[in-house]
Amino acid sequence: MLFSTSALTKILTSFALLLPSIYYFVKRYWLTEIVEEEEDAQFTEGVTNPPLLKKYVTIKSYHVPKTGFTYPSIRTFFRQHPQIDRLPTEPTPLPLLVAVHGLGGSIAQFDQILPSLINVAPTLAIDLPGCGSSSFQPEEKKAYTAHALVHLLAVVIEKHRNMEANQGVILFCHSMGCSLGCLLASTTSPYKDLISRYVCAVVAICPAVPLSLKQRVALRMALLIPESVFEYQRKRDRCGGTGSPSVARFVGPKADKRTKKLQLIFNKQSRTAVWRRMASGGLLPNSSSDPPFDGIPGQKIWQGMKMPIFLVAGKDDHITPADNICAIASWLGHRDAVKECNLSKADKGKAGEHGQPRETIEQGLKARAGNIVRDSTSAQDREAASTKPTIPEQDSSTSTTSVFQATILPSPAAHALLYTKDTARILSAHMRKFLSNVDERLDPGWQLHYLNQGGKWDVKNLGKWREVIPVSKPIAGFFRALKTLRDVDERHTPKVFVEEWSPRHGNGKDGLGSIAAIIDITHDAPVYDPDVLLSGGISYTKWPTVSKFPPTADRVKAFIELVDSIHADMVSGSHDFEPGVHRLIAVHCHYGFNRTGFFIVAYMVEKLGWTLKNAIAEFAEAKGPGIRHAHFIDELYAQYPNESGEDG
Template identity: 45%
Template sequence: MASDEYDPKATDPPLLVRYSSIKSYQTTRATYPGIRVFFRRHLQSDQLPTDPAPIPLLVFVHGLGGSVAQFNCLLTSLSQVASCLAIDLPGCGVSDFSVRDWSAYTTDALVELLETVIEDHREKDKAQGVVLIGHSMGASLCALLAAPRSKPRSDLSNYVMGLVGICPAVQPPSADQARWFRLFLRVPDLFFNLYRAWDRRGGTESPSVLRFTGPNADAETKRLQNLYNWQSRTPVFRRMAWGLLPEWRNGKPSGGLASEETWSSLDVPVFVVTGADDHICPPSQVEKVVRLMGSDRSSSRADSVASEISTSSDDMPVNGKSPNGTTSDTQALATNGKATNDTASLASHGPSADGKLHPEPCIPPLPLHPEKTVKSVILPAPANHTLPYAPATAHTLAGLISDFLTSKITGRLSQGWQLQYLSREGKWDVKNLEKWKSVAPVSDPIGGVFRAIKTLREVDETHSPRCFVERWGETIKDVIDISHDNPVYDPQGLSKGGIKYHKYPTVSKMPPSDADIEGFIELVDKIRATQKEKYGENKVVIGVHCHYGFNRTGFLIVCYLVERCGYTAKQAIDHFAEARPNGIKHEHFRDRLFLRYSGVKTEEN
């Protein structure tokens, strides 16, 4: 095993490395140096409408023992539609553990820290709203941020436009449970670490992993959970766990996790989602949120409450109805992949499929105070507490959240609408449109594994997602987008047609790095394994594109052919050129390939 196998910096995903910084924050309770802040401003923020306010800021809050890395899949997807902010709480992930005072880790202290970081990045002068997205304990912190407070430290709660609770922790420990937990947490670090070492016996099959994943989870989910368990520092875990325990006075909890009163006081759209096999925060927690919010009549917008329960399990037939008999559009999305919110109508006044512009573009409204509603989904087994990072659920979760954002917050968060708006205005489209049109859309088969393609274009009449699905949907079942920027098409158009979209950003004009190559090969291996299981050997292929589908696309495909398919560098480069005439055009790309596979090792003094 490599010495940095579990090191959070060494295992940090590329997206987080590129958009993270280390900052220091001071609150009324403590000074927190060395806090990792991920912030990626939407690349087209300045080109999108800002009346009456910019598109909301999406804020991600991890759970107890977690880190920003657990949101990598969601951040990759949702940063294409909005500015995204996430932090490693003190001592978590790559943030420093330099503050030792236990009072700095109470729930109230963490809420104040989050509030400080959010206000540091929110465009306050433009009245930008925020949508809070929390996992496990993070969902509880989000609820406390969103709820009206008697002595607010800022007016942030007035700008919360929605909340997404993933595997939310809703029920505070009882008085007896809190007392026993405190006794357990008083155990010195030495003995606590001995217990954790015993609990980790068996690695990916240890009790510490299976508690989160269940025994039926796939190997990659177990590997990731094992990684995050090792990255969780014992003294940080003890402090945060202690801080989330409430004090019980006169039969009522005070402090700690968000109480039932906090959840019932929420006056914004709320989406809660969990897995049927979640034994950390079981599905009953989600059902409790729905009951608490659905029965609340104290809200100024109580009459507009629409409580929608969405469950899906192996023994429950999918019929488009929730247990209370009401139709659930979220259930339909979770069970058959078809969104029922009319996202297409948001773009009906933009460019049509033939590229012609409509004279009166429709800009979806941006309500500063969206109507209160609660939606829930329980994903079927073996979905569990690892929803944001388990390969089997992460992309589904991203789609569910995207649907909630566009249907319950604002249609401006629809990537399809954004692309069409920006294309209509001539601000965001493919570079050098005439050159792009002259390039063949799809190459011949490459090594029985790939087809190189040029980027799709949302409003194109021959190479849009809709056209691509119709022409290639039976042959190409996965598309890897290696461009650095947001695509100029809505990937959901591929997903709805049965083609899975994978974003793997690389920098243009530069040969991919060693890390880029290794990650691409690992991604292709996983896709091929899934394809083989679903469709059989050599039945379908993978589409890969950058912008035109020549240089970076060819470089990475050649690397895969050499390292997995037995080609020499020259054979692979020539084969790519035959399938994609003109091949890899940049000389320095070809030079790097020959050097990489020559066996010559470079050294630095």
């Protein structure tokens, strides 16, 4: 007998004790992997190749003369601005917007903010070699150093930039992509002669700062581990799928399920061999390389950033902590400029437009008239700028950038804030404001105004107005949204409106509530006679706003005060109405979608206790299709960063 009875009993007992652990491991890792792969194959395809990328992506080969490397299969996204020929081109065309992803990332991670970019200017992005859908070719380690990647990016940008027209470049970088962007843009970078003279602004999302000695030692030790063992450790780190440590590390403890699934996909798609090459050649200093590499850009390189800069961090980010942008801001002489985007309802009105000048939209529009491109330089300065500028070193206590913005997005914003839906909308709104300060042509509101050469009542716009439903269903039991009335219209005219909707005639045409007051937020004089409304028992208030531009926080505050005043008059019984009639407040701009929706949703959030998501959905349900301009919705998320969850 091979084993004695007692020995066999001990073996079986030990095995029995191990069974729960074996079962747990199989359930947590092996079975989870199989189930998730089967269920999420379609989701993964949608993440890797979302519709926008699928439509404008090509696979291209790029040869980099400086390094001698050829990258034969690089996924390249490029979309020209659809109205580029109708927008001003002086003194230069609209800049080329370039997205640069980070270590282990891909351009798919920009999918949530790409719509905000492509609608204002030509947009370019690539999957770096071995990342996303780009091939892992060549495989030489030197092809994945920061030196090689910076030269590759310069080649790609120059192939898509309008060099003849001296087109500028604005970089949108995430994580390690910020380091590559900094090396491209800085006048104190070893690579300043590539394209830095054309970089007119940089948006750095979750930027890194140089590793500490302890971090450098730990990374060097990790890179000494054989690649197969390293790959095994990564798989083990993914045990538990969306609940694994590898996911939590990037998305934070409060992430939604969708963001966790995205992160798991991105982690799986990150090739170990590529990650190790880029980490070794892009994060760690190497004095023996040619040229010597100092690692992640630090104070010297950042102080060479002489263009407008927008730094963004997430409060819950532990990969590149929010303290990083505080350090960078200090290097640039803006140590007190970092703002934490965490406004309460009580504070929102005091803060103005998140650090922007406190002006009304009307004043802002006047400032834009005849000022297509913000350009404070003299003709002599512009002529000098046509050659490579030489900018002297400045003390770190001196501001070195003309436009600077630094924002910490509130919890749950983490390293994944770029592709988390809610935080991506907040980010898009802040980017819009930043870009409009760099070049007014990059404001979607400015472009819409410029391109809308026809009058509001020309044949095309009159046809659009006629197609819009005149009066919405009740919204939150408090509002209705209208399109503007017209005296010359047969149906949507004050005389007919009073008969159908005045509280003197019951609960309105649909029986769901009358209209006791109208707030007209169009900018021009009304094209109908308000006196007809007043004589019919409907109060009228003219409160002008400008179309195309999202309302500021101050304007929202004033609107809320106006509505509260009108509602107080209604409650006090100052209106003539029948007993038992439900009275609503109607708001209208021209069509009743964007400005009207923005103000109504803001009131619902601030005064009626709705979450932002549900308020937007309620408005869309009552006044389909809802708020049409994406930059209006982005601005709502920026003004209410802590109100975007679901109702409890």
